[in-house]
Amino acid sequence: MADVTHGDVSATSATTEKKLGLSALVALVIGSMIGGGVFSLPQNFGSVASPGALLIGWVITGVGMLCLAFIYQNLSSRCPELEGGVYSYARAGFGDFIGFQSAWGYWFSAWLGNVSYAVLLFSAMSFFIPVFGEGNNLPSIIGASVVLWLVHALVLRGVREAAYINTILTVVKVVILLVFIVAVLIAFKIGVFTADFWGRMMIVNGQEPALFDQVKNTMLVTTWVFIGIEGATVVSARAANRSDIGKATVIGLLGALAIYVLVSVLSMGILDQASLAGLKNPSMAGVLENVVGPWGAKFVAGGVILSVAGALLAWTLFAAELPRVAANDGIFPKVFAKENARHSPSFSLWITNGLIQLFLILTLFYEAGYQALFSIATAAILPPYLFSAAYGLKLAWTGERYADGESRTGGIVLGVIATVYGFWLCYAAGDSMLLSSLLFTPGLAVFLWQKKQQGQRLLKGYEWAIVVALLLVAAWTLKLVLAGAIQIA
Numbered sequence: 001m002a003d004v005t006h007g008d009v010s011a012t013s014a015t016t017e018k019k020l021g022l023s024a025l026v027a028l029v030i031g032s033m034i035g036g037g038v039f040s041l042p043q044n045f046g047s048v049a050s051p052g053a054l055l056i057g058w059v060i061t062g063v064g065m066l067c068l069a070f071i072y073q074n075l076s077s078r079c080p081e082l083e084g085g086v087y088s089y090a091r092a093g094f095g096d097f098i099g100f101q102s103a104w105g106y107w108f109s110a111w112l113g114n115v116s117y118a119v120l121l122f123s124a125m126s127f128f129i130p131v132f133g134e135g136n137n138l139p140s141i142i143g144a145s146v147v148l149w150l151v152h153a154l155v156l157r158g159v160r161e162a163a164y165i166n167t168i169l170t171v172v173k174v175v176i177l178l179v180f181i182v183a184v185l186i187a188f189k190i191g192v193f194t195a196d197f198w199g200r201m202m203i204v205n206g207q208e209p210a211l212f213d214q215v216k217n218t219m220l221v222t223t224w225v226f227i228g229i230e231g232a233t234v235v236s237a238r239a240a241n242r243s244d245i246g247k248a249t250v251i252g253l254l255g256a257l258a259i260y261v262l263v264s265v266l267s268m269g270i271l272d273q274a275s276l277a278g279l280k281n282p283s284m285a286g287v288l289e290n291v292v293g294p295w296g297a298k299f300v301a302g303g304v305i306l307s308v309a310g311a312l313l314a315w316t317l318f319a320a321e322l323p324r325v326a327a328n329d330g331i332f333p334k335v336f337a338k339e340n341a342r343h344s345p346s347f348s349l350w351i352t353n354g355l356i357q358l359f360l361i362l363t364l365f366y367e368a369g370y371q372a373l374f375s376i377a378t379a380a381i382l383p384p385y386l387f388s389a390a391y392g393l394k395l396a397w398t399g400e401r402y403a404d405g406e407s408r409t410g411g412i413v414l415g416v417i418a419t420v421y422g423f424w425l426c427y428a429a430g431d432s433m434l435l436s437s438l439l440f441t442p443g444l445a446v447f448l449w450q451k452k453q454q455g456q457r458l459l460k461g462y463e464w465a466i467v468v469a470l471l472l473v474a475a476w477t478l479k480l481v482l483a484g485a486i487q488i489a
């Protein structure tokens, strides 16, 4: 996906490949969004929310994500020169420091998400080879490291087929998801679904969560499964019809939303909340096993392996590509722009995969599970989402880049909703958001070093204020972590 959606890995593929029609674009949107997240939805929601809370959570997410998608579509046509997508919008709107931190957060999210993919992949493998357990024990980490460097070698050689492979895998995973949906629809028991609709009897961490908290706690998961939504807009140049891009984004988004809602809501009519919460991830496996017997678990696990393998390849390309684009923009250190003879961003790829390797080892050490990892990966992407939404609002508000007499009301409404949604997500992310401040802090050092190298002024007035706030939050978070008030695993 990365090769197609997020600016091309090389300019050549854009000129040699043929233009994309509507169905290809829809496949692309769905393929870049549906990776690993969907397969764990039953447990992820079962552990925090009742059916009622989940439905409210999906309504909020549907509206918020739709507005965000429209904003990206809008920005990509109004600002065609901003090729880095998400972070370039943040930079254009709010200066170099915010732009840098957005690129940094997006990059972190991309590769940390891959660490979580590795854990999920081996957790799925354990359905066939039990020694892999939850995907974060020693055999899994060794296996994941092998997979990591295989993908690395593949990308270094310049993978042009990634997009093609991903299209096939997209069809396969959608078919598997549909089989699951049909099976749970037939077995759905309304009595199980309504037994504790608002979660009045629910106990989470020894407490009875209020409805508001249940809804809030679904937000990280609903956001995680929609990451990748921003990708579709960046292919503008390769679409046969410009108007197809908007259509594809909306169709893809609604299609994915329908799948997510059906998978998660129907599962709540198969097993009660406490049983769902206790399932091992990928938890769709446990749900289907309950309906059709042991082959159901293996069927889903096989689907996860294919789907995550494709997504892993795609996000590896993209995690390495982003620093390259950012380095060409002069916002990341120049070395990241280095390419090998096959036009792969080799330096960037080595650093990125080196970090993934390091975090795989830390995962073993801290026994961090899939959920902990993707929660932080999701939190890290929220600032880039928030600031690009805010840029959409800023343009509509000031009328910059709007034609004379063009109506700005729609843009303002979309911008307000998406920006409020972005703030809400940051708030709802809670501890994970705090933890991500520890990831943004080292970025500060890189940013200042880079500015010094370029002989530019380090920070402007308001940027100092943001830096001080960031450092305060990071220090506070560190204190909480050391006191054991925030747990990483």
Ligand SMILES: NC(=[NH2+])NCCC[C@H](N)C(=O)O
Residues within 6 Å of the ligand: 032, 033, 034, 035, 036, 037, 038, 109, 110, 111, 112, 113, 114, 117, 224, 225, 226, 227, 228, 311, 315, 377
């Ligand atoms: N490796 C990553 N950074 N993945 C982010 C994309 C997550 C994707 N929406 C999923 O559900 O799996």
